[in-house]
Amino acid sequence: MKENVKNCIRYIRSITDFVPKIGLILGSGLGDYGEKIQVEAEIPYADIPGFPVSTAPGHRGRFLMGYVEDVPVICMQGRLHYYEGYSMEQVLMPVRVMRGLGADILFLTNAAGGIRPSFYPGDLVVIYDHISLFGVNPLIGPNDDEDGVRFPDMTKVYDRKLCEIIAKAGLKHDIYIQSGVYMQLTGPSFETPAEIRLCRTLGADLVGMSTVPEAIAGRHLGMRVCAISLVTNLAAGISPAPLSSEEVNEMGRQAAPLFTSVVTTAISMMKDI
Numbered sequence: 001m002k003e004n005v006k007n008c009i010r011y012i013r014s015i016t017d018f019v020p021k022i023g024l025i026l027g028s029g030l031g032d033y034g035e036k037i038q039v040e041a042e043i044p045y046a047d048i049p050g051f052p053v054s055t056a057p058g059h060r061g062r063f064l065m066g067y068v069e070d071v072p073v074i075c076m077q078g079r080l081h082y083y084e085g086y087s088m089e090q091v092l093m094p095v096r097v098m099r100g101l102g103a104d105i106l107f108l109t110n111a112a113g114g115i116r117p118s119f120y121p122g123d124l125v126v127i128y129d130h131i132s133l134f135g136v137n138p139l140i141g142p143n144d145d146e147d148g149v150r151f152p153d154m155t156k157v158y159d160r161k162l163c164e165i166i167a168k169a170g171l172k173h174d175i176y177i178q179s180g181v182y183m184q185l186t187g188p189s190f191e192t193p194a195e196i197r198l199c200r201t202l203g204a205d206l207v208g209m210s211t212v213p214e215a216i217a218g219r220h221l222g223m224r225v226c227a228i229s230l231v232t233n234l235a236a237g238i239s240p241a242p243l244s245s246e247e248v249n250e251m252g253r254q255a256a257p258l259f260t261s262v263v264t265t266a267i268s269m270m271k272d273i
């Protein structure tokens with residue numbers, strides 16, 4: 001594993017010996033989930049030597065380590081995005097740190113634009129596959145064989161059992177969670193209506209600016225990966241309304257109680273798998 005990742009792990013280990021099972025990464029406007037965690041340790045990114053600091057609106061910058069319903073979790077409150085100017089290596093650092101601390105499940109969340117006509121703002125959607133042909137592959141560069149193989153298989157990036165658990169967790173809260181294909185673009189500009197028509201033609205149900213780099217890194221590291229999107233808006237051109245990050249964050253706030261319940265139930269159901 002690369003030296004800077006090892007340094008981060010060493011620093012965190014100097015503070016806590018907590019071993020997480022699940023690495024949870026929170027998306028735009030969803031950062032309040034941290035309140036659900038019975039916190040054992042709180043580590044601001046700024047305190048970790050060599051760790052990048054998040055600048056996106058709606059994002060805090062810290063790791064929370066603690067228990068969600070008895071399940072040990074490390075939660076990234078404030079994700080790093082490629083559009084902020086970080087290198088892919090920096091974007092992947094948190095996943096590598098989570099893995100190095102012991103997490104074997106990676107639970108990703110995000111805010112996304114809805115492309116499929118059956119998706120509405122406020123819907124939760126399980127990601128069962130992704131398209132990232134327009135982004136930069138995050139594993140470009142020398143391969144660290146300690147991490148994983150040079151050409152990792154991506155047939156099932158999103159673990160079927162974990163997808164099922166998320167769907168069942170939704171049913172426990174009386175909501176039907178649909179599933180979809182997530183298209184990752186780099187951002188930071190939102191898409192044009194023509195780009196969204198292209199995404200739809202290529203098979204995308206959702207669009208967003210995150211998640212896929214971490215999911216690829218998680219698979220590369222041999223983690224079991226799952227992801228859930230909160231549809232915060234209809235994608236460009238599907239509704240005539242202009243898009244804004246305020247709208248994305250506001251929907252995050254509105255959907256927070258439901259999102260919190262579903263994620264918490266899903267995590268509790270992942271305890272023994």
Ligand code: HPA
Pocket residue numbers: 111112113114190191207208209232233234235236243248
């Ligand atoms: N496009 C890209 N990213 C997003 C969107 C969108 O419409 N909504 C939330 N994140």
